[in-house]
Amino acid sequence: MDLAFDFGLEWPATRPIARCVSDSPPSFEQIVDAHYQGLFRFAVSMCHSEATAQDLVQQTFLQWARKGHMLRDCSKVKTWLYTTIYREWLSIARKEKKHEKVEFEPDLHGSAQSEGEEETPNVDSDTLQKALGQLDPAYRAPLVLFYLKELSYREIAESLDIPIGTVMSRLSRAKDHLRRILRKLEESHPHPTI
Amino acid sequence: MNRDEAKLELDATTLRPQDASLEARAILHSDAELASWEAKRRAFDEALADACAKVPMVAGLRSSILQAAYEKTLRRPLRWLAPTTVAAAACVLFGWTLLWPGSRAMAAWEAESLNTIAKVKHGLMQLDVHEENLDNLKKHLSLNECPCPSALPPSLAHLRTIGCKRVTIDDHAGTIICFELEKGKQAHLLVLENEGLCNCPTEGAPCFKSTQNWCYASWTHGSHTFMLATTADEMTLKRLFGLA
Numbered sequence: 001m002d003l004a005f006d007f008g009l010e011w012p013a014t015r016p017i018a019r020c021v022s023d024s025p026p027s028f029e030q031i032v033d034a035h036y037q038g039l040f041r042f043a044v045s046m047c048h049s050e051a052t053a054q055d056l057v058q059q060t061f062l063q064w065a066r067k068g069h070m071l072r073d074c075s076k077v078k079t080w081l082y083t084t085i086y087r088e089w090l091s092i093a094r095k096e097k098k099h100e101k102v103e104f105e106p107d108l109h110g111s112a113q114s115e116g117e118e119e120t121p122n123v124d125s126d127t128l129q130k131a132l133g134q135l136d137p138a139y140r141a142p143l144v145l146f147y148l149k150e151l152s153y154r155e156i157a158e159s160l161d162i163p164i165g166t167v168m169s170r171l172s173r174a175k176d177h178l179r180r181i182l183r184k185l186e187e188s189h190p191h192p193t194i
Numbered sequence: 195m196n197r198d199e200a201k202l203e204l205d206a207t208t209l210r211p212q213d214a215s216l217e218a219r220a221i222l223h224s225d226a227e228l229a230s231w232e233a234k235r236r237a238f239d240e241a242l243a244d245a246c247a248k249v250p251m252v253a254g255l256r257s258s259i260l261q262a263a264y265e266k267t268l269r270r271p272l273r274w275l276a277p278t279t280v281a282a283a284a285c286v287l288f289g290w291t292l293l294w295p296g297s298r299a300m301a302a303w304e305a306e307s308l309n310t311i312a313k314v315k316h317g318l319m320q321l322d323v324h325e326e327n328l329d330n331l332k333k334h335l336s337l338n339e340c341p342c343p344s345a346l347p348p349s350l351a352h353l354r355t356i357g358c359k360r361v362t363i364d365d366h367a368g369t370i371i372c373f374e375l376e377k378g379k380q381a382h383l384l385v386l387e388n389e390g391l392c393n394c395p396t397e398g399a400p401c402f403k404s405t406q407n408w409c410y411a412s413w414t415h416g417s418h419t420f421m422l423a424t425t426a427d428e429m430t431l432k433r434l435f436g437l438a
Contacts, residue, residue, distance in 0.1 A: 032259050041249045054252050058262045065263045128245040146206070147239070147246040152213040153206040168206045175205070179238070 025074050032061060035078060038150045039085050045132050045144040046089045056092070060085040078150060082159040086141060093137070123182060131181040139174035142167050197221060201228060208236040209243055295406045301393035303364045303386070304421065308408060310361050311382045311423045314370055321357035321372065328355050331371060341369045341385040341418060349434045350422065356380065366391055381424040381434065388419040395419060400435060404428060411435065 026034070036057055043053035063084050071080055123131075132140050145156045157167040195203075200221040207214040214222075222229055295312050296305030313319040325331045328351060335342040340360050356372040361384075368386040375381050388394050395401050400411035400422070409431045410423035424431055 028263065029260065032256060032263075036256055036259055037251060040251060040255060041246060044249055045246075050252050054255060054258070057255065058259055061259045061263055062266055065266070123241060123245045125245045125248040125250075128242060129249070144246070146209065147243045149209045149243055152210055153203075154213070168202045172202055172205045175235075175239070178242070 026077070028061075028065060028068075031064065031068075031077060031081075035081050035150075036061070038148050039081060041148060042082065042144050043085055043089060045129065046086075046137065046141065047092070048129070048133055052092065056085055056088050059088050063088075079155050079158050082145065082151060082155075083161070086159060127182070127185055131178055131185060134181050135174060135177060139170050139177065142170050143174040143178065146171055195221065197225065197228065201231070204228070204232050205235055208232065208239045295408045297405055300403075300405065303366070303391055303393065303419075304410075304412065306363050307368070307384050307386065307421050308405070308410065308423055310363060311370060311384060311421070312408070314359055314372065314382060315380065315425070319359060319361075321359050324357040326354050326356070328353075328371075331355050331358050334358070335369055341367055341387050343371070343383065343385050343418065343420070345415060346383075347435045349436060350381070350383070353381070353434075364391065375424060375426055375430065379424065379426045379430075381422055381426070381431070384421040384423070386419045386421070388414060388417060391419060402428060402432065 039057045039060060040053055043056040044050060047053055047056065060081055064081065068077075068080070071077065132144065135143065141160055142153075142156050142162075145151050145159065146153070151159060153167050153171065154164055157164045160167070162170075195215070195217045200218040203218040204214055204222055207218075211219075222232060294309050296308045298305070300308070310319070314321070323331065323334055325334065332342050335358065338360070340358075350373065353373040353375065356374055358372070359370045361368045361370055363384070363386055366387050366389075368384055371383045371385070373381045373383065395412045395414050397414050400413040400420075402409070402411050404410070407425050408423055409426065409428045410421055411431060412419065412421045414420070422431070422434065
Protein backbone atom coordinates (compact mmCIF):
# COMPACT_ATOMS: atom_id res chain seq x y z
CA MET A 1 0.00 0.00 0.00
CA ASP A 2 1.35 3.35 -0.92
CA LEU A 3 0.91 5.46 2.19
CA ALA A 4 2.16 8.58 0.54
CA PHE A 5 -0.67 8.24 -1.92
CA ASP A 6 -3.21 7.56 0.84
CA PHE A 7 -2.27 10.67 2.80
CA GLY A 8 -1.83 12.79 -0.26
CA LEU A 9 1.23 14.24 1.38
CA GLU A 10 4.91 14.21 0.76
CA TRP A 11 7.10 12.38 3.24
CA PRO A 12 9.50 14.40 5.32
CA ALA A 13 12.77 13.43 3.74
CA THR A 14 11.54 13.34 0.19
CA ARG A 15 12.95 16.82 0.13
CA PRO A 16 16.45 16.81 -1.34
CA ILE A 17 19.28 16.12 1.02
CA ALA A 18 21.17 19.34 1.35
CA ARG A 19 24.47 19.60 -0.47
CA CYS A 20 24.44 15.93 -1.24
CA VAL A 21 27.46 14.52 -2.99
CA SER A 22 25.47 12.41 -5.44
CA ASP A 23 23.25 14.00 -8.05
CA SER A 24 19.94 12.43 -7.15
CA PRO A 25 19.48 11.97 -3.42
CA PRO A 26 17.14 9.15 -2.44
CA SER A 27 13.74 9.94 -1.02
CA PHE A 28 12.70 8.96 2.49
CA GLU A 29 10.58 6.13 1.13
CA GLN A 30 13.41 4.84 -1.04
CA ILE A 31 15.71 4.78 1.96
CA VAL A 32 13.12 2.96 4.06
CA ASP A 33 12.53 0.43 1.29
CA ALA A 34 16.24 -0.18 0.84
CA HIS A 35 17.16 -0.66 4.49
CA TYR A 36 14.27 -1.43 6.81
CA GLN A 37 14.54 -5.19 6.44
CA GLY A 38 18.26 -5.33 7.09
CA LEU A 39 17.93 -2.98 10.03
CA PHE A 40 15.11 -5.05 11.48
CA ARG A 41 17.09 -8.29 11.15
CA PHE A 42 20.07 -6.68 12.80
CA ALA A 43 17.88 -5.33 15.60
CA VAL A 44 16.16 -8.68 16.18
CA SER A 45 19.51 -10.41 16.39
CA MET A 46 20.72 -7.87 18.92
CA CYS A 47 17.69 -7.61 21.19
CA HIS A 48 15.83 -10.90 20.54
CA SER A 49 12.49 -9.14 20.65
CA GLU A 50 10.43 -8.34 17.59
CA ALA A 51 8.59 -5.52 19.34
CA THR A 52 11.80 -3.88 20.55
CA ALA A 53 13.39 -4.41 17.14
CA GLN A 54 10.42 -2.72 15.51
CA ASP A 55 10.76 0.23 17.89
CA LEU A 56 14.48 0.45 17.16
CA VAL A 57 13.90 0.52 13.41
CA GLN A 58 11.17 3.14 13.73
CA GLN A 59 13.34 5.25 16.00
CA THR A 60 16.22 4.99 13.55
CA PHE A 61 14.12 6.21 10.64
CA LEU A 62 12.66 8.98 12.78
CA GLN A 63 16.19 10.11 13.51
CA TRP A 64 16.86 9.99 9.80
CA ALA A 65 13.73 12.03 9.04
CA ARG A 66 14.88 14.67 11.51
CA LYS A 67 18.61 14.75 10.96
CA GLY A 68 19.28 12.94 7.71
CA HIS A 69 19.37 16.16 5.72
CA MET A 70 22.57 17.05 7.58
CA LEU A 71 24.41 14.11 6.03
CA ARG A 72 26.40 15.50 3.14
CA ASP A 73 27.55 12.24 1.61
CA CYS A 74 24.68 10.11 0.34
CA SER A 75 26.95 7.07 0.11
CA LYS A 76 27.04 7.08 3.91
CA VAL A 77 23.30 6.66 4.40
CA LYS A 78 23.54 2.95 5.11
CA THR A 79 26.41 3.35 7.56
CA TRP A 80 24.54 6.22 9.23
CA LEU A 81 21.44 4.07 9.68
CA TYR A 82 23.34 1.10 11.12
CA THR A 83 25.36 3.35 13.39
CA THR A 84 22.16 4.93 14.66
CA ILE A 85 20.31 1.69 15.26
CA TYR A 86 23.32 0.21 17.03
CA ARG A 87 23.54 3.24 19.30
CA GLU A 88 19.81 3.10 19.95
CA TRP A 89 20.16 -0.55 20.89
CA LEU A 90 23.15 0.19 23.13
CA SER A 91 21.12 2.85 24.86
CA ILE A 92 18.26 0.43 25.53
CA ALA A 93 20.63 -2.34 26.56
CA ARG A 94 22.36 -0.06 29.05
CA LYS A 95 19.07 1.02 30.53
CA GLU A 96 17.98 -2.56 30.91
CA LYS A 97 21.44 -3.47 32.19
CA LYS A 98 21.35 -6.50 29.99
CA HIS A 99 24.53 -5.71 28.21
CA GLU A 100 27.72 -5.53 30.16
CA LYS A 101 30.96 -5.04 28.37
CA VAL A 102 32.81 -8.34 28.23
CA GLU A 103 36.47 -8.57 27.46
CA PHE A 104 37.48 -11.22 25.01
CA GLU A 105 38.50 -14.49 26.54
CA PRO A 106 40.12 -16.91 24.10
CA ASP A 107 39.01 -19.94 26.10
CA LEU A 108 35.44 -18.81 26.00
CA HIS A 109 35.30 -17.45 22.49
CA GLY A 110 37.77 -19.62 20.70
CA SER A 111 40.34 -18.31 18.28
CA ALA A 112 40.80 -18.00 14.56
CA GLN A 113 43.40 -20.71 14.40
CA SER A 114 41.82 -23.30 16.62
CA GLU A 115 38.98 -24.70 14.56
CA GLY A 116 39.04 -27.41 12.02
CA GLU A 117 36.84 -26.69 9.00
CA GLU A 118 33.87 -29.02 9.01
CA GLU A 119 31.09 -29.41 6.55
CA THR A 120 28.59 -26.66 6.00
CA PRO A 121 25.90 -26.64 8.70
CA ASN A 122 22.23 -26.92 7.92
CA VAL A 123 20.77 -24.06 9.90
CA ASP A 124 17.40 -22.36 9.96
CA SER A 125 16.82 -18.80 11.09
CA ASP A 126 15.47 -19.80 14.53
CA THR A 127 18.51 -21.92 15.29
CA LEU A 128 20.77 -19.17 14.07
CA GLN A 129 19.04 -16.65 16.33
CA LYS A 130 19.42 -19.01 19.29
CA ALA A 131 23.08 -19.44 18.54
CA LEU A 132 23.63 -15.72 18.06
CA GLY A 133 21.93 -15.13 21.40
CA GLN A 134 24.70 -17.04 23.10
CA LEU A 135 27.37 -14.81 21.63
CA ASP A 136 28.60 -11.81 23.50
CA PRO A 137 27.08 -8.65 21.97
CA ALA A 138 30.53 -7.30 21.20
CA TYR A 139 30.97 -10.25 18.82
CA ARG A 140 27.37 -10.64 17.80
CA ALA A 141 27.05 -7.11 16.38
CA PRO A 142 29.84 -7.34 13.78
CA LEU A 143 28.91 -10.93 12.94
CA VAL A 144 25.25 -10.12 12.24
CA LEU A 145 26.25 -7.12 10.16
CA PHE A 146 28.64 -9.39 8.30
CA TYR A 147 25.95 -12.00 7.58
CA LEU A 148 23.51 -9.34 6.43
CA LYS A 149 26.04 -8.61 3.67
CA GLU A 150 24.98 -4.98 3.68
CA LEU A 151 28.25 -3.51 4.91
CA SER A 152 31.90 -4.09 4.17
CA TYR A 153 34.13 -4.83 7.14
CA ARG A 154 35.34 -1.24 6.93
CA GLU A 155 31.77 0.03 7.14
CA ILE A 156 31.08 -2.37 10.00
CA ALA A 157 34.02 -0.84 11.84
CA GLU A 158 32.63 2.62 11.15
CA SER A 159 29.12 1.69 12.24
CA LEU A 160 30.24 0.10 15.48
CA ASP A 161 32.97 2.67 16.07
CA ILE A 162 35.72 0.13 16.50
CA PRO A 163 39.03 -0.33 14.62
CA ILE A 164 39.06 -2.33 11.38
CA GLY A 165 41.53 -4.84 12.82
CA THR A 166 39.22 -5.43 15.77
CA VAL A 167 36.32 -6.10 13.40
CA MET A 168 38.36 -8.68 11.48
CA SER A 169 39.54 -10.48 14.60
CA ARG A 170 36.10 -10.40 16.19
CA LEU A 171 34.51 -11.76 13.02
CA SER A 172 36.99 -14.61 12.88
CA ARG A 173 36.58 -15.54 16.52
CA ALA A 174 32.83 -15.06 16.49
CA LYS A 175 32.49 -17.43 13.53
CA ASP A 176 34.49 -20.09 15.33
CA HIS A 177 32.46 -19.66 18.46
CA LEU A 178 29.21 -19.71 16.54
CA ARG A 179 30.26 -22.93 14.83
CA ARG A 180 30.79 -24.54 18.24
CA ILE A 181 27.46 -23.28 19.53
CA LEU A 182 25.68 -24.62 16.44
CA ARG A 183 27.35 -27.97 16.89
CA LYS A 184 26.16 -28.13 20.48
CA LEU A 185 22.66 -27.17 19.47
CA GLU A 186 22.70 -29.83 16.78
CA GLU A 187 23.83 -32.43 19.29
CA SER A 188 21.06 -31.49 21.69
CA HIS A 189 18.51 -31.56 18.80
CA PRO A 190 19.76 -34.32 16.50
CA HIS A 191 17.12 -33.60 13.81
CA PRO A 192 17.43 -29.91 13.04
CA THR A 193 14.78 -28.26 10.98
CA ILE A 194 15.75 -27.24 7.49
CA MET B 195 50.87 -8.64 4.35
CA ASN B 196 51.70 -12.10 5.67
CA ARG B 197 49.60 -15.23 5.39
CA ASP B 198 47.85 -14.80 8.76
CA GLU B 199 46.91 -11.24 7.98
CA ALA B 200 45.60 -12.30 4.58
CA LYS B 201 43.62 -15.09 6.23
CA LEU B 202 42.01 -12.67 8.63
CA GLU B 203 41.06 -10.30 5.85
CA LEU B 204 39.77 -13.09 3.60
CA ASP B 205 37.69 -14.38 6.49
CA ALA B 206 36.12 -10.94 6.81
CA THR B 207 35.30 -10.79 3.11
CA THR B 208 33.97 -14.25 2.29
CA LEU B 209 30.52 -12.83 1.57
CA ARG B 210 31.82 -9.71 -0.16
CA PRO B 211 35.00 -10.88 -1.97
CA GLN B 212 35.19 -7.55 -3.79
CA ASP B 213 36.13 -5.94 -0.45
CA ALA B 214 39.32 -8.01 -0.12
CA SER B 215 42.53 -6.24 -0.99
CA LEU B 216 44.52 -7.22 -4.09
CA GLU B 217 47.33 -8.36 -1.83
CA ALA B 218 45.10 -10.72 0.11
CA ARG B 219 43.62 -12.07 -3.12
CA ALA B 220 47.07 -12.63 -4.56
CA ILE B 221 48.08 -14.65 -1.51
CA LEU B 222 44.84 -16.62 -1.79
CA HIS B 223 45.53 -17.51 -5.42
CA SER B 224 49.05 -18.64 -4.70
CA ASP B 225 48.21 -20.78 -1.65
CA ALA B 226 46.09 -23.85 -2.36
CA GLU B 227 45.67 -24.71 1.30
CA LEU B 228 44.46 -21.19 2.07
CA ALA B 229 42.12 -21.31 -0.93
CA SER B 230 40.61 -24.55 0.34
CA TRP B 231 40.18 -23.09 3.82
CA GLU B 232 38.59 -19.95 2.36
CA ALA B 233 36.16 -21.98 0.24
CA LYS B 234 34.93 -23.96 3.25
CA ARG B 235 34.71 -20.82 5.30
CA ARG B 236 32.71 -19.09 2.56
CA ALA B 237 30.30 -22.03 2.27
CA PHE B 238 29.71 -21.88 6.03
CA ASP B 239 29.15 -18.12 5.92
CA GLU B 240 26.79 -18.30 2.96
CA ALA B 241 24.68 -20.90 4.74
CA LEU B 242 24.40 -18.68 7.80
CA ALA B 243 23.78 -15.57 5.68
CA ASP B 244 20.90 -17.41 4.00
CA ALA B 245 19.46 -18.31 7.40
CA CYS B 246 19.93 -14.71 8.51
CA ALA B 247 18.04 -13.43 5.47
CA LYS B 248 15.11 -15.69 6.35
CA VAL B 249 14.34 -13.93 9.62
CA PRO B 250 10.68 -13.09 9.05
CA MET B 251 9.59 -9.48 8.83
CA VAL B 252 6.97 -8.07 11.16
CA ALA B 253 3.80 -7.47 9.17
CA GLY B 254 3.18 -3.80 8.45
CA LEU B 255 6.63 -2.67 9.55
CA ARG B 256 7.16 -0.52 6.48
CA SER B 257 3.79 1.16 6.86
CA SER B 258 4.34 1.81 10.55
CA ILE B 259 7.75 3.37 9.84
CA LEU B 260 6.24 5.72 7.26
CA GLN B 261 3.26 6.47 9.49
CA ALA B 262 5.46 7.26 12.49
CA ALA B 263 7.71 9.48 10.41
CA TYR B 264 4.68 11.28 9.04
CA GLU B 265 3.20 11.87 12.48
CA LYS B 266 6.40 12.91 14.20
CA THR B 267 7.90 15.06 11.50
CA LEU B 268 5.15 16.46 9.30
CA ARG B 269 3.13 17.43 12.36
CA ARG B 270 6.16 18.82 14.10
CA PRO B 271 5.70 22.30 12.66
CA LEU B 272 2.43 22.48 14.62
CA ARG B 273 4.49 22.39 17.81
CA TRP B 274 6.08 25.62 16.68
CA LEU B 275 2.75 27.13 15.80
CA ALA B 276 1.74 28.01 19.35
CA PRO B 277 4.95 29.83 20.37
CA THR B 278 5.12 31.49 16.97
CA THR B 279 1.57 32.69 17.31
CA VAL B 280 2.23 33.97 20.83
CA ALA B 281 5.36 35.78 19.62
CA ALA B 282 3.49 37.28 16.68
CA ALA B 283 0.65 38.34 18.96
CA ALA B 284 3.15 39.92 21.36
CA CYS B 285 4.71 41.82 18.47
CA VAL B 286 1.31 43.04 17.31
CA LEU B 287 0.38 44.06 20.85
CA PHE B 288 3.68 45.84 21.31
CA GLY B 289 3.26 47.58 17.97
CA TRP B 290 -0.32 48.46 18.87
CA THR B 291 0.68 50.12 22.12
CA LEU B 292 3.47 51.99 20.34
CA LEU B 293 1.39 53.22 17.44
CA TRP B 294 -2.00 53.60 19.08
CA PRO B 295 -1.46 55.19 22.48
CA GLY B 296 -4.92 56.75 22.39
CA SER B 297 -7.57 55.18 24.62
CA ARG B 298 -11.35 55.17 24.90
CA ALA B 299 -11.14 57.25 28.07
CA MET B 300 -9.87 60.16 25.99
CA ALA B 301 -11.96 62.50 23.90
CA ALA B 302 -12.22 61.26 20.31
CA TRP B 303 -10.11 64.12 18.91
CA GLU B 304 -7.49 63.58 21.64
CA ALA B 305 -7.16 59.86 20.95
CA GLU B 306 -6.94 60.37 17.19
CA SER B 307 -4.47 63.24 17.63
CA LEU B 308 -2.21 61.21 19.90
CA ASN B 309 -2.33 58.22 17.54
CA THR B 310 -1.37 60.48 14.64
CA ILE B 311 1.45 62.05 16.64
CA ALA B 312 2.72 58.55 17.53
CA LYS B 313 2.83 57.62 13.84
CA VAL B 314 4.80 60.74 13.06
CA LYS B 315 7.20 60.00 15.91
CA HIS B 316 7.80 56.42 14.72
CA GLY B 317 8.23 57.49 11.11
CA LEU B 318 5.07 55.89 9.78
CA MET B 319 4.00 59.34 8.62
CA GLN B 320 6.64 61.42 6.92
CA LEU B 321 7.00 65.12 7.67
CA ASP B 322 5.95 67.42 4.82
CA VAL B 323 8.69 69.90 5.55
CA HIS B 324 11.97 69.67 7.44
CA GLU B 325 12.90 73.03 8.96
CA GLU B 326 14.91 73.92 12.05
CA ASN B 327 13.54 77.43 12.48
CA LEU B 328 10.05 77.98 13.89
CA ASP B 329 9.53 81.29 12.14
CA ASN B 330 10.31 79.76 8.76
CA LEU B 331 7.87 76.95 9.53
CA LYS B 332 5.19 79.41 10.46
CA LYS B 333 5.71 81.25 7.17
CA HIS B 334 5.40 77.99 5.29
CA LEU B 335 2.19 77.10 7.14
CA SER B 336 0.67 80.52 6.56
CA LEU B 337 1.51 80.41 2.88
CA ASN B 338 -0.14 77.01 2.59
CA GLU B 339 -3.14 78.02 4.67
CA CYS B 340 -2.43 75.39 7.29
CA PRO B 341 -3.36 75.89 10.95
CA CYS B 342 -0.53 77.93 12.44
CA PRO B 343 0.07 78.75 16.10
CA SER B 344 -0.28 82.46 16.85
CA ALA B 345 1.06 82.23 20.42
CA LEU B 346 3.20 79.56 22.08
CA PRO B 347 4.70 79.14 25.52
CA PRO B 348 8.11 80.90 25.42
CA SER B 349 10.15 77.84 26.37
CA LEU B 350 8.57 75.89 23.55
CA ALA B 351 8.98 78.66 21.03
CA HIS B 352 12.73 78.71 21.72
CA LEU B 353 13.23 75.02 20.87
CA ARG B 354 14.72 73.98 17.60
CA THR B 355 12.09 72.60 15.23
CA ILE B 356 12.44 69.48 13.11
CA GLY B 357 9.60 69.97 10.67
CA CYS B 358 5.87 69.86 10.24
CA LYS B 359 3.10 67.67 8.93
CA ARG B 360 -0.34 68.62 7.70
CA VAL B 361 -3.03 66.31 9.14
CA THR B 362 -6.77 65.92 9.46
CA ILE B 363 -8.18 65.00 12.85
CA ASP B 364 -11.85 64.18 13.19
CA ASP B 365 -12.48 66.03 9.90
CA HIS B 366 -10.69 69.12 11.21
CA ALA B 367 -7.59 70.53 9.57
CA GLY B 368 -4.51 70.41 11.71
CA THR B 369 -0.75 70.76 11.73
CA ILE B 370 1.83 68.84 13.71
CA ILE B 371 5.05 70.70 14.45
CA CYS B 372 7.91 68.65 15.82
CA PHE B 373 10.38 70.19 18.28
CA GLU B 374 13.65 68.74 19.53
CA LEU B 375 13.52 68.70 23.33
CA GLU B 376 16.88 67.07 23.77
CA LYS B 377 18.82 64.46 21.82
CA GLY B 378 16.43 61.62 21.04
CA LYS B 379 13.47 63.29 22.71
CA GLN B 380 10.92 65.26 20.82
CA ALA B 381 7.83 67.28 21.59
CA HIS B 382 5.01 67.33 19.07
CA LEU B 383 2.61 70.23 18.88
CA LEU B 384 -0.73 69.70 17.22
CA VAL B 385 -2.54 72.81 16.13
CA LEU B 386 -6.14 72.01 15.26
CA GLU B 387 -8.95 74.18 13.95
CA ASN B 388 -11.64 73.76 16.60
CA GLU B 389 -14.82 74.91 14.95
CA GLY B 390 -17.40 72.23 15.74
CA LEU B 391 -14.84 70.10 17.58
CA CYS B 392 -16.46 68.15 20.44
CA ASN B 393 -14.95 68.06 23.93
CA CYS B 394 -12.48 70.86 23.34
CA PRO B 395 -10.34 71.81 26.31
CA THR B 396 -11.25 75.09 27.96
CA GLU B 397 -9.54 78.35 27.07
CA GLY B 398 -6.49 79.30 29.06
CA ALA B 399 -4.39 77.00 31.22
CA PRO B 400 -3.30 73.69 29.71
CA CYS B 401 -4.67 70.43 31.04
CA PHE B 402 -1.97 67.81 31.67
CA LYS B 403 -2.64 64.12 31.15
CA SER B 404 -0.67 60.97 30.54
CA THR B 405 -1.41 57.68 28.82
CA GLN B 406 0.91 54.72 28.35
CA ASN B 407 4.34 56.26 27.77
CA TRP B 408 3.03 59.61 26.56
CA CYS B 409 2.50 62.85 28.47
CA TYR B 410 0.50 65.59 26.87
CA ALA B 411 -0.99 68.95 27.54
CA SER B 412 -4.06 70.30 25.74
CA TRP B 413 -5.53 73.78 25.67
CA THR B 414 -7.58 76.08 23.49
CA HIS B 415 -6.69 79.53 22.26
CA GLY B 416 -9.23 81.19 20.03
CA SER B 417 -10.04 79.17 16.94
CA HIS B 418 -7.27 76.68 17.61
CA THR B 419 -7.04 73.78 19.98
CA PHE B 420 -3.55 72.59 20.89
CA MET B 421 -2.03 69.35 22.03
CA LEU B 422 1.62 69.20 23.02
CA ALA B 423 2.69 65.56 23.42
CA THR B 424 5.99 63.94 24.31
CA THR B 425 7.40 60.66 25.52
CA ALA B 426 9.59 62.64 27.93
CA ASP B 427 8.45 62.81 31.54
CA GLU B 428 5.70 65.13 32.80
CA MET B 429 8.15 67.49 34.55
CA THR B 430 9.92 68.12 31.27
CA LEU B 431 6.59 68.82 29.66
CA LYS B 432 5.54 71.20 32.43
CA ARG B 433 8.86 73.05 32.20
CA LEU B 434 7.90 74.04 28.67
CA PHE B 435 5.01 75.94 30.21
CA GLY B 436 7.18 77.41 32.97
CA LEU B 437 5.33 75.28 35.53
CA ALA B 438 8.17 73.21 36.98
